Structure formats: C-alpha cells, structure tokens
Amino acid sequence: MEKTIHDTYRELFTNWQQSGLxxxxxxxxxxxxxxxxxxxxxxxxxxxxxxxSPVGFSRIEVADPVLPTPVARITYPSGISVELFGPLDPDRIKALLV
Known part of the structure; x- marks a missing residue:
C-alpha cells in the first residue's frame, strides 16, 4: 500500500519531535x-x-536578591511574556532572545 501525504508528514512530524531541531x-x-x-x-x-503539565517557560530561581517588580518585560506577538528583574546584563538578555 502506498503512503499518503498524511502518513508521510505524520512520520516527518514524529521525526522532527525526536530530533530536537x-x-x-x-x-x-x-x-x-x-x-x-x-x-x-x-x-x-x-x-x-x-x-x-505546563509547556513552555519554567521559573528560574536566582541566588541574588532581586527587585519585587520587573525592570523589563519582553512580550511576543503570541502573548508570551518574559519579565526581567534586577540589574540587566545585555549578554544575558541576548542569550534569552537567541
């Protein structure tokens, strides 16, 4: 029996999920x-x-005390927001965005 386009893309989808790419x-x-x-x-x-279980971002605890309110917020068109607290390190922000 010949593979349908549905079957082909289902296999590709599964392979993509396992690839980490x-x-x-x-x-x-x-x-x-x-x-x-x-x-x-x-x-x-x-x-x-x-x-x-929630998918997406996880809370990251930092050892240094931080401000109680965010000093910066990145909001994506999808509605996801990333809030940054405390002193801003440009290299750390760049790493979050890449």
Missing amino acids: SKASFCHREGISKASFYYWSKKFATDLPASN
Missing part, C-alpha cells in the same frame, strides 16, 4: 517545504492529547 532547521535538513511542514505540524499538534 527547530522546525526550520529540520525542514532544511530534510529538504522539505517549510510552509507545508508548518501546515501539517499545526494539524498534528491539535491531534495530540492535552498534557496536564
């Missing part, structure tokens, strides 16, 4: 269209069962 890097490595892969990834991601 960004979607763009994975597409480049596999020689596939980013637009198509993003389209199929979105379809497959909505098929996944909801997880009880």
Whole structure:
C-alpha cells in the first residue's frame, strides 16, 4: 500500500519531535517545504492529547536578591511574556532572545 501525504508528514512530524531541531532547521535538513511542514505540524499538534503539565517557560530561581517588580518585560506577538528583574546584563538578555 502506498503512503499518503498524511502518513508521510505524520512520520516527518514524529521525526522532527525526536530530533530536537527547530522546525526550520529540520525542514532544511530534510529538504522539505517549510510552509507545508508548518501546515501539517499545526494539524498534528491539535491531534495530540492535552498534557496536564505546563509547556513552555519554567521559573528560574536566582541566588541574588532581586527587585519585587520587573525592570523589563519582553512580550511576543503570541502573548508570551518574559519579565526581567534586577540589574540587566545585555549578554544575558541576548542569550534569552537567541
């Protein structure tokens, strides 16, 4: 039986999840269209069962005392925000954004 495009992209999606690569890097490595892969990834991601554990950012505790209110906030178009407390180190901020 011949593989359907659905089966092909499902396999690619699974391989991407296990690769640890960004979607763009994975597409480049596999020689596939980013637009198509993003389209199929979105379809497959909505098929996944909801997880009880939060996905995304984790709280990082620092040893030095910090200010009680953020001195900077980075808000992305997706609505995710990163708040920075205490003295700002440009190299640390750059590392967060890359």
